[in-house]
Amino acid sequence: MIFIDDMGWADLSCFGNTDAQTPNIDKLAAEGICFDQFYVNSPICSPSRVALLTGTYPQRWNITSYLSYREDNRNRGIANWLNPSAPTLARGLHQAGYATGHFGKWHMGGQRDVTDAPQIAAYGFDASLTNFEGMGPKLLPLTKEETGKVGRVWEEAEILGQPFTWMQRSAITTGYIDAAIAFIDKAGQDEKPFYVNIWPDDVHSPYWPPFEEYGLAKEAGKRGLYLAVLEAMDQQFGKLFDYVQSNEKLRNNTLIVFCSDNGPEKGAGRAGELKGFKTHLYEGGIRSSLIVWGPGFMKAKVKGTRNKESVFSAIDFMPSLLLFTGTKAAQNSISDGENVLKTMLGESGASRRAPIFYSRPPDRKNYYGFENLPDLAVREGDWKLLCDYDGGRKELYNIVNDPGEHHNLADVHAKKAATMAKKVTSWYKSMPVLEKEEN
Structure with a gap:
């Protein structure tokens, strides 16, 4: 499950971006299915992640905007972390015998001065490696300017606990991918199926492409830095995709789901003709470019196709993927999602039956030049x-x-x-x- 941070609907070259190229992700699209009318369940990070993880509307858990300092959360009427009693896809798969790992941004508890949030393991994960917005082992980002000056994105990130490793922000996605590959290898040795989240934050500001590219990208402004980071992210994902595609057992028995948590920051990513940006309930804030890849589970005629009609959302992943793995949902478990597995695999063009509901982040009534949203x-x-x-x-x-x-x-x-x-x-x-x- 690959969940990008703040990537616009039209940022991948396979979704129309002509300013940058994403060949490794495009290869997934060429062998899988692209979905034009896929939605996440919030236009901002924390609640969008809660929805995907739990298969429920994030409003059920009082997480309706990004998690911040305790006082900020209290003033906005939101929780400091996701209640660990919430149903999660990882826990369901873990109980069914899967090895479960989370590698990348979390932002569902453990951030700023919230140092007593549950560990990621409390949500059903055997292993995790996160960033400065999560509890447990983490990779913390260093920056490097064209002058060679080194800095930190979050000066006080150590307060969230050890172990942590400082490394260049432009290489952290590789750090997550390396950890995920090691985890998958271990699962193979243990003869266990695996579920892995890889949730990078490259294309979330501040943008720090590789040092060699930073100066030139900076001259092109915010958009230039964003595009450089986008291409660098794609290059790093090449290692993961090559790893899966070159292993016959994995290639024919792995499903990759790829999308973004919400729309783009203004002036950075783009959503094509869609209106609005991150934090908006207009299409640009909540529609995401979805790619589903799984050669062993898709008929030849649907590979490389584009589904322009089917409407479903991230809360539908949980029931769909539980069915895909033959895993039963916990009894009396709360669920807002629907089974759209046949659509995801190209066997059907059906949409989810129920409406998809949204509420805006409570602190975003006026944002990015839009008044009285x-x-x-x-x-x-x-x-x-x-x-x-x-x-x-x-x-x-x-x-x-x-x-x-x-x-x-x-x-x-x-x-x-x-x-x-x-x-x-x-x-x-x-x-x-x-x-x-x-x-």
Whole structure:
């Protein structure tokens, strides 16, 4: 499970980027399936990660924006970490006999001054290696300017505990990949199946491409630095993909799922014709470029194809991948996801049946030049509605015909707008409110 950080829907060259090339990731697409209408479940990192890990809406766990300092979290009404009682894909697979490893950004607890969050192991992982936003072993980022000056991204990252290793930010993804490969090798020696998260943060600001490229990229501004980091990330992933593809047993018996946690930072990544950026409930904030690769599980006719019609989201991964592995979900486990395995493997064009609901990060009412942003959103069939918490200021779009969300049809289709607004406001009201005594 590869989860990129802050990559725009149109940033991969296989999704239309002509300013940079991502040949290793493109090779996955050429042998797998690209999905144009895949969604994550939040336009910002922590809740998006919670959704993928748990198969539930992050609002259930009071994580609706990025996790920060305790006071910041309290002021925004969000938890300091994901409740370890939440269902997780890793725990389900671990209980079924899988070796489970997390390598990369976590950001679901253990950050800034929150030093007492649960270890990543509490969520079902046998091994982990994270960054400055997680508990347990970590790789901490150094920076190096064109002058040779070395610095740190997070000066006080050591307070989250040991062991830690400082290394150049531009090489940390290789560090995660090396650890993941060693973990997979060990699983093979133990004759155990494996589930691995590789969640890099290369394309999240600040952007630090390799030292040799930094000066030239810096001259090209924020976009130039971003593109240099994007290409460097792709190069590092080449090692992982070659490792899997060159091993016949792995090549024919491994599924790779690749997407991003939310849309791009303004001025860095891009979402093509889609409106909005990271933190927005417009398409640019929540639609992600998904690639599913698995030659041993896909018919020849679907390899290298593009699915432009099917609509589903990250919460659907958990039930789909549990079914894929023959793993039963825990009894009475909370779930908001649906089984879309046949769609992921190219055997069906079906979408998820239920709507996909959203609430904006509580601290992002005005952001990236957008004023008075809508509070809620829902995607249902061909339609998408955005509105405020009270159902007011409705924006209704036929998202298939108008993916850029230019033509508000709320007045033209007033009944549909009212119905969808009622659904999303009712959903939001059904979500729990954080109690003061909670973590």
